Amino acid sequence: MAVSLHGSSVSDNIESVLFTEEEIQERVSFLGKEISRDYKGKTPFLINVLKGGVVFLSNLMMNIDIHLSIDFMAISSYGPSSETTGAVKLIKDLEESIEGRDVLVIEDIIDTGLTLNYLISNLKARQPASLKICTLLDKSVRRIVNIPIDYKGFDVPDVFLVGYGLDYDQRYRNLPYIGVLKKEVYLDGEPMIDY
Helix, strand or coil, X not given: CCCCCCCCCCCCCEEEEEECHHHHHHXXXXXXXXXXXXXXXXXXXXXXXXXCCHHHHHHHHCCCCCCCEEEEEEEXXXXXCCCEEXXXXXXXXXXXXXXXXXXXXXXXXXXXXXHHHHHHHHHHCCCCCEEEEEEEEECHHHCCCCCCCCEEEEECXXXXXXXXXXXXXXECCCCCCEEEECHHHHCCCCXXXXX
8 A cells, every 4th residue: 555645754755865965965076076177168068857857956066166057958758657668758948059069968867778868869969069978876777778977976776766856756856865765655556757
């Protein structure tokens, strides 16, 4: 029987904390320094994949010590279940051209790689000067399509993660840490995932 999500504390249904707020901040700071060093003399154009990546982007930007620009895209390969369908839908496109620009895609988590593979193909067709990938979490155990990751926060196991922007049915995004969601929360129902 699924656990009721209404009226409970945001942390009540967390089985365990995978990465603490402090561990995340330390890693994001490191990534920001790497990006600042690698893009010195350039103005990277950061593309954030909504919605789960917003928290990561916000913190990452504050740790990058060079000029940058940002824009947002929303794409999805998830339907009303926890399994990817392989079908990709562009929900929100960029507002600016990326032709001739140094593009850095900011993701919260990469698992199968199907959605990101679509995004990379879409962006390459727009002729950026360069295109790199930065993800906070890499769930490579589920990878179907090989994706070159240039900046990575953490490798993660094949568990249902929430917090720090990641959600279950639009909940738990506001947790300051990344935790493992209790199985009984989603076992009886099909979770709505919007990484």
